[in-house]
Amino acid sequence: MSTNSALVKNPGPSGFIQYGQDFLIVDYGQVIKDGVSIGKIYDDGFMQVKGNTVGNAKNNFFIDQINDLSFRGTDSFGLTLELPITIQAPSGDLYFDGKLFKVINGRICDSLHSFHGIFDQSGNIYLRDPQSKRLDVKLDENTMLNTRFVGVNYLGEKFNFEFTRPLNRHNRNYIENEILRYFDSFDSLTSIQKKYVHENLNIWAACGILQLVRKSEGNCAFGDIRHGASGVTGVRTGNVTLDKDEFDTEIKLFFNDGPLSNLFVRNVPLHVEARVNMVVAHEFGHQLEFTLNQKAQERVIEIYNTRFKQSAKLFPYPHGYEGRSEILTREQIQSRVFYSGYAKESHQEFFAETIAAFSVTKTREDLKFFDRELYDFICQIILDSPKMLSTVLTEQITDLQLSLRLADIYKENLI
């Protein structure tokens, strides 16, 4: 993050500083005395003031370090802010999924002096949520990430704390752990297979959706599949089963052609079908569709129906073709309606293929220019998840994404 964007996002708090009998105005971080700025205060209580205007001879200090000094007002995001906080809390280094924060008397701060929330003496974390304007969002075992604290308690005595998520490995990061939990027998895969699975699932793990889909639908494992398909998602169980041989074929296509291939169509000369080579993300897409709310599910069908009509009109099935995919001549492929030919099959396959295409940068960028409406719809699932997922998941995805944002896993530039 550049300093400029940090300043825009984190201009500083507004309100009043009380110092003994004196009141000073604070306006977006500027501390004003007799109409003149004498320094700055940040959201986490760090102050930089000129000369001896406040306190002793110090120029840079935390508000807690000087007696009789306090702040009341709102932080950079308009959330209520009172400093210092009055709980008896620890100070030290906090590693949240490996990302380092400073804890000052319980306040979780970073190098830009943002104030993220409270770390208490029992190891609980309460986050401030600028997006949904909530204070003290307590993280639970679903939303708390692997945490390590090294420091002292309020009495100055040594205090260390460690939390590892249930069934997680403490030496792996959140994304790795989520992929390990979702993809059964991940450990036994070859390195190239692991890389492929990672490519398929990374974006979905990073935004927290993989965790919720796994919990609400199920995981993914190798097994026997009839009909020679590469994967199947159980309607009743919600679990994904992948065929091991087909899995290797998918991987070969992916590493040879990239995420998109044009394949010849059997028995139909001169025709090709666009194919997305992302089977893990495809099957995950079927699970994800089950967790969308009704409005979002209806939107999938609506977009699919429009595309289907258009494709049927422009590219009727050629003689001898018995499938249901959109197949085209090489000349027509650039003006195809469906990004992947198989997406024409049904609205479920349409959604799964779109999720597959969205999972890696190359086809995601393609899709943006190919079908902007569809691209924007999938973006919304990631960027506005609480509004797109089933209402039973709203609270958990909101809190989980807050936590993932703090650890810089659910990044602003994720898409």
Ligand SMILES: [Zn+2]
């Ligand atoms: Zn499918």
